[in-house]
Amino acid sequence: MQLEQIRGLVLQHARLPVASDTVTFDSDLYAAGLTSLTTVHLMLALEDAFGVEFPDRLLSRKTFDSVQSISEAIDEMKASG
Amino acid sequence: MSPELLAQLHDIGRTRVAPFAAEVDAGARFPHEAFAALKEARLLSCYVPVEYGGMGLNVIEVARIGEVLGGYCGSTAMVFAMHQIQVACIVHHALGSENFQAIAREIVERQLVLASATTELGIGGDVRTSSCALVVEGERYRIEKKAPVISYAEHADAILVTARRAPDAGPNDQVHIFVRVANAQLTPLSTWDTLGFRGTCSLGFTLLAEGPVADVLPAPYAEIHAKSMHGFSHGTWAALWLGIAADAVAKARAFVRAEARKTPGTLPPSAMRLAEVDAMLFTMRGGVEATLAEYQRRLDLYPNQPFPQDYAFTLRVNNLKVTTSQLIVDVVSRALLICGIQGYRNDSKHSLGRHLRDAYGAALMVNNDRILLQSSTIQIVAREG
Numbered sequence: 354m355q356l357e358q359i360r361g362l363v364l365q366h367a368r369l370p371v372a373s374d375t376v377t378f379d380s381d382l383y384a385a386g387l388t389s390l391t392t393v394h395l396m397l398a399l400e401d402a403f404g405v406e407f408p409d410r411l412l413s414r415k416t417f418d419s420v421q422s423i424s425e426a427i428d429e430m431k432a433s434g
Numbered sequence: 435m436s437p438e439l440l441a442q443l444h445d446i447g448r449t450r451v452a453p454f455a456a457e458v459d460a461g462a463r464f465p466h467e468a469f470a471a472l473k474e475a476r477l478l479s480c481y482v483p484v485e486y487g488g489m490g491l492n493v494i495e496v497a498r499i500g501e502v503l504g505g506y507c508g509s510t511a512m513v514f515a516m517h518q519i520q521v522a523c524i525v526h527h528a529l530g531s532e533n534f535q536a537i538a539r540e541i542v543e544r545q546l547v548l549a550s551a552t553t554e555l556g557i558g559g560d561v562r563t564s565s566c567a568l569v570v571e572g573e574r575y576r577i578e579k580k581a582p583v584i585s586y587a588e589h590a591d592a593i594l595v596t597a598r599r600a601p602d603a604g605p606n607d608q609v610h611i612f613v614r615v616a617n618a619q620l621t622p623l624s625t626w627d628t629l630g631f632r633g634t635c636s637l638g639f640t641l642l643a644e645g646p647v648a649d650v651l652p653a654p655y656a657e658i659h660a661k662s663m664h665g666f667s668h669g670t671w672a673a674l675w676l677g678i679a680a681d682a683v684a685k686a687r688a689f690v691r692a693e694a695r696k697t698p699g700t701l702p703p704s705a706m707r708l709a710e711v712d713a714m715l716f717t718m719r720g721g722v723e724a725t726l727a728e729y730q731r732r733l734d735l736y737p738n739q740p741f742p743q744d745y746a747f748t749l750r751v752n753n754l755k756v757t758t759s760q761l762i763v764d765v766v767s768r769a770l771l772i773c774g775i776q777g778y779r780n781d782s783k784h785s786l787g788r789h790l791r792d793a794y795g796a797a798l799m800v801n802n803d804r805i806l807l808q809s810s811t812i813q814i815v816a817r818e819g
């Protein structure tokens with residue numbers, strides 16, 4: 354459920370130059386064309402959708418590696434309040 | 435600075451400084467909570483050399499601490515910087531004396547707070563001139579000074595006071611005296627209800643004190659001013675102004691980020707203003723870091739002797755003061771424009787009122803016009819490089 358929602362936001366905001374059906378929960382988003390600039394737009398959309406704020410610590414390449422890793426980061430932010 | 439110390443500072447800032455900043459500002463009261471924490475962390479003696487029990491940090495590191503504190507509470511950072519300037523005067527100019535070696539150890543053991551009384555009624559900001567004079571009788575001195583502004587005097591253990599060497603000495607023939615507040619009588623001349631830096635509690639006093647002659651710093655104040663007061667003050671002040679300005683930009687950034695969330699895919703126009711103000715902050719930082727690095731190099735070059743005359747360096751220190759004290763106002767004002775009404779409100783998390791009010795103090799603590807007047811004379815003979 355959360356994974357699907359994140360995948361939707363990725364497709365909508367990350368402006369990936371690949372066919373949408375090639376993006377799975379485990380796809381390497383950077384290999385699919387995510388850049389440091391498009392990450393910002395994606396982050397803002399995620400913050401809005403989930404009511405969270407990414408701390409500096411989570412603003413790393415690792416966080417945005419895949420839909421799966423984004424989901425884990427969101428769980429972590431929700432858990433820490 | 436070590437990453438551990440930096441992390442510890444931010445921890446102190448978040449838990450012991452920031453939560454009281456608004457209250458300190460509103461009540462124009464001393465930041466007791468912050469100073470309790472700084473004492474616990476032994477940071478009041480961070481500039482005292484290791485051999486006397488201090489941390490032996492250099493001026494770049496001390497200034498960086500002030501910068502970090504400035505991001506949490508401008509008054510706390512200002513008191514911290516003013517205290518360290520006094521410590522530096524002792525460390526650079528007085529450790530040849532056994533009495534001051536003991537005082538250095540005392541600063542460490544008791545985490546003494548040191549204040550400063552250079553300005554004098556009727557003389558304004560010209561700190562290289564005094565009208566009051568030291569009176570020596572045997573092994574004791576006596577001094578009476580009307581000081582329009584002595585920051586945190588009522589919360590200090592000692593005050594470093596400038597005065598003419600003797601009743602028959604010229605106005606520029608000054609000494610620097612370590613006056614213990616316990617030996618002094620402070621009669622208030624004025625209150626401290628100001629626009630900003632309200633927590634510095636900088637009331638005016640008539641200071642009447644006596645003590646042992648050994649508490650007069652062994653070097654003439656002319657030397658102390660040239661090597662320590664001038665560079666150390668402007669370097670550490672500029673750094674903490676940078677910290678205040680950087681916090682204003684951080685607030686603006688948080689505001690823009692919240693705005694940007696509402697319009698996915700397109701950035702709000704304020705994002706460009708943010709990029710613009712960050713470039714100004716970059717300029718400010720460049721000046722601070724370059725000047726502090728040059729100052730530290732000079733301190734390393736002349737560890738136990740006075741600074742030789744160097745007009746170009748004096749000008750750069752003056753330029754640092756004049757530019758950063760203007761940039762802080764400019765940067766905070768631009769951050770305010772970005773945050774809009776949320777920055778203008780006193781009850782919002784983006785509130786910038788205190789930052790802006792503090793910022794205006796920077797140009798006045800040693801008036802920029804006075805500094806420019808001095809610089810304009812030096813300009814005529816200075817040579818770059």
Ligand SMILES: Cc1cc2nc3c(=O)[nH]c(=O)nc-3n(C[C@H](O)[C@H](O)[C@H](O)COP(=O)(O)OP(=O)(O)OC[C@H]3O[C@@H](n4cnc5c(N)ncnc54)[C@H](O)[C@@H]3O)c2cc1C
Pocket residue numbers: 516549550551552553554557558559560582583584585586630631634636795796798799800801802803804805807
């Ligand atoms: C937050 C804060 C804390 C401070 N803490 C302390 C402290 O702890 N101890 C301390 O000693 N001081 C302290 N000061 C500094 C002190 O308050 C002022 O710098 C000092 O009192 C000068 O006051 P002034 O602005 O009236 O004087 P001036 O510097 O004399 O300036 C007044 C006017 O005179 C003009 N002027 C410029 N050059 C000259 C000149 N050559 N001759 C005549 N007039 C000139 C200026 O342009 C200005 O218009 C502090 C200041 C601030 C803001």
